[in-house]
Amino acid sequence: MAHGTARIGKDHYRTEIAVGGHSLVADEGPGLGGQNAGPAPYDLLLASLGACTAITLRMYADRKDWPLESVEVGLRLTGRREAMRIERTLTIAGLDADQQARLADIAERTPVTLTLKNGLPIDTQLV
Incomplete structure (x- = not known):
């Protein structure tokens, strides 16, 4: 089955995701304090x-x-x-x-x- 990890550091709220051999970035929009660096x-x-x-x-x-x-x-x-x-x-x-x-x-x-x-x-x- 699927396996993945999500890691957040001090950046608000950029999250590095590794899943299925691929890397993704998730974030929140500026309205929620993020930088909109990726999908919420x-x-x-x-x-x-x-x-x-x-x-x-x-x-x-x-x-x-x-x-x-x-x-x-x-x-x-x-x-x-x-x-x-x-x-x-x-x-x-x-x-x-x-x-x-x-x-x-x-x-x-x-x-x-x-x-x-x-x-x-x-x-x-x-x-």
Whole structure:
């Protein structure tokens, strides 16, 4: 499964992330005291969902040998705390209406979608 680390020093709030053999930077915007050096944590959450959705739909279309030209996944986090929700829109090019509907159905069952919908226990240890 996936493995990663996030490290913050004295910079407010630049965080160096290493995950999947890649390096990323996360930060908060100036309104929250950061320098906007990278996406904020919720932006990264949306990026994960968007990437998983796009990749899964591409894989499905490829297996079916469908002439999928592109998928654009629009994402928006709305609400506060207990009322938070993600609005996801799909723009699919190259497929007929039935194929597009099938991909919209598949989008509801991508791995990250299911993880977010079902919740995920987090075990924290101090070392």
